[in-house]
Amino acid sequence: MDLFLGIDVGSVSTNLVLLDAEGEPYVQPLYLRTQGQPIAVLQQGLALLEEQLSPRDRICGVGTTGSARFLAGVLVGADVIKNEITAHAVAALKIVPEVQTILEIGGQDSKIIILRDGIVVDFAMNTVCAAGTGSFLDQQAFRLNLSIEEFGEKALEATNPVRIAGRCTVFAESDMIHKQQMGHTLPDIIAGLCEALVRNYLNNVGKGLEILPPVVFQGGVAANLGMRAAFQKALQTEIIVPPYFNVMGAFGAALLAIDHAAEYGETKFRGFRVSEIQFQPRSFICKGCPNACEVVEIRQGKQVLARWGDRCGRWGITEQDSSQAGRSNLKSIS
Amino acid sequence: MIKVGIPRALLFYFYYPLWRAFFTELDIQVVVSPETNKRILDAGLRTALGEACLPVKLFFGHVLELSGKVDYLFVPRLISVEHKEYICPKFMGLSDMLRVRLANLPPIIDTALDVSGRRGLDWSHFFEKVGSIFTRDRHLIKRAYCSALEADKNFRRLLKSGLLPPEAMDAADGISEAAATSVASPGFLKIGLLGHPYNLYDSYISMNLIGKMRQMGASVVTPASVSDDLIDNQTKRLPKRLFWTLGKQMIGSALTFFENEKLDGVIYLTSFGCGPESLVGELVKRWAKHRGNPPFMMLTIDEHTGEAGLVTRLEAFIEMIKRRKKNEDHVPSYGQPVHCC
Numbered sequence: 001m002d003l004f005l006g007i008d009v010g011s012v013s014t015n016l017v018l019l020d021a022e023g024e025p026y027v028q029p030l031y032l033r034t035q036g037q038p039i040a041v042l043q044q045g046l047a048l049l050e051e052q053l054s055p056r057d058r059i060c061g062v063g064t065t066g067s068a069r070f071l072a073g074v075l076v077g078a079d080v081i082k083n084e085i086t087a088h089a090v091a092a093l094k095i096v097p098e099v100q101t102i103l104e105i106g107g108q109d110s111k112i113i114i115l116r117d118g119i120v121v122d123f124a125m126n127t128v129c130a131a132g133t134g135s136f137l138d139q140q141a142f143r144l145n146l147s148i149e150e151f152g153e154k155a156l157e158a159t160n161p162v163r164i165a166g167r168c169t170v171f172a173e174s175d176m177i178h179k180q181q182m183g184h185t186l187p188d189i190i191a192g193l194c195e196a197l198v199r200n201y202l203n204n205v206g207k208g209l210e211i212l213p214p215v216v217f218q219g220g221v222a223a224n225l226g227m228r229a230a231f232q233k234a235l236q237t238e239i240i241v242p243p244y245f246n247v248m249g250a251f252g253a254a255l256l257a258i259d260h261a262a263e264y265g266e267t268k269f270r271g272f273r274v275s276e277i278q279f280q281p282r283s284f285i286c287k288g289c290p291n292a293c294e295v296v297e298i299r300q301g302k303q304v305l306a307r308w309g310d311r312c313g314r315w316g317i318t319e320q321d322s323s324q325a326g327r328s329n330l331k332s333i334s
Numbered sequence: 335m336i337k338v339g340i341p342r343a344l345l346f347y348f349y350y351p352l353w354r355a356f357f358t359e360l361d362i363q364v365v366v367s368p369e370t371n372k373r374i375l376d377a378g379l380r381t382a383l384g385e386a387c388l389p390v391k392l393f394f395g396h397v398l399e400l401s402g403k404v405d406y407l408f409v410p411r412l413i414s415v416e417h418k419e420y421i422c423p424k425f426m427g428l429s430d431m432l433r434v435r436l437a438n439l440p441p442i443i444d445t446a447l448d449v450s451g452r453r454g455l456d457w458s459h460f461f462e463k464v465g466s467i468f469t470r471d472r473h474l475i476k477r478a479y480c481s482a483l484e485a486d487k488n489f490r491r492l493l494k495s496g497l498l499p500p501e502a503m504d505a506a507d508g509i510s511e512a513a514a515t516s517v518a519s520p521g522f523l524k525i526g527l528l529g530h531p532y533n534l535y536d537s538y539i540s541m542n543l544i545g546k547m548r549q550m551g552a553s554v555v556t557p558a559s560v561s562d563d564l565i566d567n568q569t570k571r572l573p574k575r576l577f578w579t580l581g582k583q584m585i586g587s588a589l590t591f592f593e594n595e596k597l598d599g600v601i602y603l604t605s606f607g608c609g610p611e612s613l614v615g616e617l618v619k620r621w622a623k624h625r626g627n628p629p630f631m632m633l634t635i636d637e638h639t640g641e642a643g644l645v646t647r648l649e650a651f652i653e654m655i656k657r658r659k660k661n662e663d664h665v666p667s668y669g670q671p672v673h674c675c
Contacts, residue, residue, distance in 0.1 A: 067642055085650035120654045122627070125647060208619060290373035311542065
């Protein structure tokens with residue numbers, strides 16, 4: 001069967017989705033923890049997918065997204081490399097065609113996407129601060145000795161959520177400890193925290209935006225029942241959590257790959273053997289000028305697959321790149 | 335030959351041609367610090383006071399770069415360049431901050447310019463004072479002053495024609511025709527880019543935002559091409575007059591951009607920790623909403639901003655506009671719009 005691969009390599013999770021030509025998932029999507037090793041995890045994911053395929057299956061297009069989209073794109077040979085906003089919007093539109101608002105909270109970032117008539121008309125992402133994203137919830141669950149799943153369920157047991165300062169997670173944490181020591185129940189505190197994060201999200205990321213239903217909530221944090229309930233309460237509207245909420249970026253990337261294939265044919269996919277190849281990533285400081293750019297280089301054996309990080313473009317890959325040029329300029333830092 | 339150093343930062347982007355012409359006519363060699371690089375930025379971050387904004391910190395780096403290579407540093411104390419208006423207070427105190435934080439600096443020329451009490455920008459008095467440091471020949475100073483005004487006029491004319499300040503400076507020197515043609519070549523999209531010149535045109539600090547936008551097929555229009563009269567007219571609509579000249583330029587340009595139907599979107603590049611911008615940015619955002627929500631995005635830069643975040647936002651913004659445009663093409667002039675996706 002003709003299949004399309006979507007890959008989303010984010011800071012916390014690496015997700016892979018295989019779709020058929022109709023845009024329906026062909027095998028169970030993969031949600032893997034990136035654990036700071038995007039290359040290894042991506043290869044592991046590819047190997048896991050390959051096991052489930054029959055010899056007649058063929059990859060006809062690949063799309064990558066997420067903060068490591070360029071890296072992933074080079075490794076697997078992607079046809080489309082797209083930013084997360086577009087990928088998430090395309091995926092949500094496929095599942096809820098009339099969607100007008102997408103709330104997306106991931107590990108290190110949160111965003112809101114406003115759509116009208118199937119077109120992204122506005123979006124916002126969290127600024128410098130990562131307060132209120134998945135990582136913080138993870139950390140708090142760990143501190144309270146709860147799994148992140150239990151954490152969400154506990155919130156639903158709350159009878160009287162306490163008020164917690166959600167503006168900054170440092171304050172939120174000390175506020176939570178304070179409330180704890182005052183004798184408030186755990187569910188009330190957790191529910192209070194969820195409400196604080198939602199308030200923070202709507203006041204910062206969602207500030208000034210017109211949030212209209214249908215509202216789709218996706219990203220890893222959408223698994224959290226407490227957060228769903230808090231959004232529902234704050235927005236006074238039904239919150240739709242799509243079936244593949246935690247892999248929507250990859251889902252969107254695969255959909256974009258389908259579109260791309262329809263237009264251009266031929267995929268650049270390098271095959272599942274990618275999972276066995278030894279890639280040698282390294283970084284070095286270019287000494288060509290005082291900018292001292294940290295250049296990252298991905299090699300496969302002697303061949304240089306990609307380089308980035310240089311501001312001037314002098315390290316761009318050339319046709320006959322033998323990676324010898326300017327060698328005297330480098331100092332290896334890894 | 336006496337050497338005067340001008341840091342390539344802050345008001346350099348407004349007044350360099352004016353200042354340079356003046357000194358050159360006095361037979362003084364003008365030395366400009368190189369374009370911002372990591373070393374300059376790091377040096378600035380190390381030496382400037384912590385609560386200053388990034389552009390001010392960067393100014394410190396550029397001063398250090400010149401220190402030891404010049405006989406004088408030119409850091410004029412620009413208090414006001416317009417009637418009843420003021421320049422950012424951090425700019426007014428630049429020379430004082432430098433003296434407090436940095437030792438062994440060459441003598442600093444920090445002559446003040448303050449026209450808040452009168453109408454019209456008049457540099458004559460300012461230049462008389464600056465000139466008298468080097469010569470007693472008042473005729474020579476007068477001549478240098480005239481040639482400075484001439485250079486400034488030429489610079490402003492090039493800006494009006496759509497060149498960006500660095501390109502206009504090059505063009506005035508006749509070195510770069512390539513720059514001029516790069517502006518002329520029409521992009522697929524036309525985007526208004528708001529922001530202070532010292533952020534927009536310092537390609538290190540802006541992470542080459544303008545270059546990236548052009549690469550993505552957008553031609554860029556900046557406040558440099560908006561005339562002062564237009565800015566004044568636009569800001570008259572505000573309920574209260576703005577007495578910060580630089581903030582007024584931002585709002586005036588923003589309102590001009592929002593009215594310009596040829597623009598497909600507007601991006602506002604702000605620097606984290608800029609006091610006036612925290613208010614002006616909010617105002618601009620509200621006016622954008624007022625004006626029927628044209629595609630508008632604010633980007634905030636700081637010393638530790640990763641390029642990835644900027645690229646993702648820029649890419650998504652351009653993508654959004656392209657898709658919107660594509661969709662508009664499918665809207666027939668009568669009846670219901672047809673949706674393709």
